Amino acid sequence: MAAPIGIVGSGAVGRALAAHVVASGRHVVLCNSRSPVTLDSVVENLGPKASALETSAVAAADLVVLAVPWHMVVPLVEQLPPWHGRILVDATAQASHLRLPQPHDLGGLSSSEVVQASAAGARVVKAFCTLPASVLALPPASAAGRRVMFLSGDDAEARSAVSSLIDDIGYAAVDLGSLSTGSALQQPGGPLAGLDLRLPHDAVIE
Template identity: 50%
Template sequence: MKIGILGAGHIAQAVARHAIRYGHQVVLSNSRGPDSLTDLVAELGPLASAGTVAEAASAELVLLAVGWPQVPAAVAGLPDWGGRIVIDATNQFATPPPDWTIDDLGEITGSEHIASLLPGARIVKAFNTLHASRIAPDPRHPAGRQLLFLAGDDAEAKATVHALTEEFGFAPVDLGDLRTGGRLMQLGGPLSGLHALKQD
């Protein structure tokens, strides 16, 4: 699979390393342009490349892993997504640390807001409840596999993300649609920041 990644921070890199480990091609992008990712791409190896945001967004599956305030600029001007899958790993922090204030979206969830910014995309919420330090290492532990919660409105898209993350070694758990599952997963929800293992 060719996976595009919008963002090149800790979570983006952690997911990229898992994807490459299992033979997937990865196209990384950020707001500073491909040249700023030369060292990272060299470190990740031949299955990694740097591209523009548009190039990364054209992949068959895309990970959105940029800061919440940067999302509108990151996706501005991109064409209709044409049914491609977008894994939304964002959290709705309105301000960075040390304040960590949460953006109040009223009745809609963060991923429903993301969906409104990405016409034609099939959104699957995933990876946002885990700290990058829990995503980066092998999710298989002697006591069990790292739980990975996901939610989405499209069953086929969720099945694709479920299979991919299970390949990485996670224990994915489908929480339902973006309204129900997304609310459990987003900041302030009971699963936000929960790190747990599934015994096999």
Template identity: 45%
Template sequence: MRFGTIGAGNIAQAVARHAVAAGHDVVISNSREPETLAELAAELGATAGSVEEAAAADIVLLAPPWSAVDDILGALPAWDGRILIDATNAFISFSPTQVADFGDGTSSEHVASLASGAHVIKAFNTLFARFIAADPRHDAGRQLLFYAGDDADAKARFAALVDDFGFAAVDAGSLHEGGKFMQAGGGPLSGLHALKQET
């Protein structure tokens, strides 16, 4: 399977490493030219590409700064049913910390409105990057990974993918209800690090 990352920060790198280790063909991208990622791509065992090339993959991780999300998604063609994993948190300021206000909606519903034809899965945003980067398999159990989405088949594909990475995937519900639980700035699952005990 071809896996792409839009963004090449700590979270994108961590997920890309898991995807490479699981045998997937990984393309990473950032806001600059692919040549700026050549060294990192070689270290990861991935390929450096443009945002458009990464976004053409079967499953794509969205992990740029929130301020760039609208412009990035607005410039891409329709997704034709492919999976877009939204790992963003809608921070509009870090000093002081401020999160965008979506009223009764969620940031991932906003992402879905911009990504025509995508099956959006909210995931990887509730964990600090160090917990994503580490081996999800521990003596005490596996790292819980919460996710949300509106399409059952896409959710099943995502759960199988991250199970292969070693995570214990937990379905938090729809982008609306589950997204609220996972959303930065008050969601009870935001920042929660926990393990699933294995019997």
């Protein structure tokens, strides 16, 4: 059985991703800034493959998706235990709107580079951040094709693992390469932010 996917954050993005993970047949563990019992209704709606745990336990998964508001990112990540090479998927956005952003000044760094600097020992991959939560909640695939999901990161093995997850839940994974370049393309204000693209089901991505 595949290891459960950890999702830190139970807002619209976290819930949408959790639903897709469960629909793919994998298990998911969720957390929020309060306590697991506040997620009882969310877990019940997701079904038996979902559960809620404390943040530290969710963050101990082999692959963790970070889906919290930007102002929470650095304080939250810095208080978590060392990652020891585990994969941290950065699904955050440092602005409230993808296409008309007012992003925070990050001193020339991409948002994922800030996450990487805060998460000691994590292999950070940027993904699940270009689509608005309302679109992310829709089926990843339809008769029109699979929705494109971009990813980027500096570790090839981590990118491969996240690409496999993206494919498993029904999206078409498009690898943008390095964290600095790919994250800048995906984050608010970048050319890929907010784009809802589809690839035919028989398309081959190279």
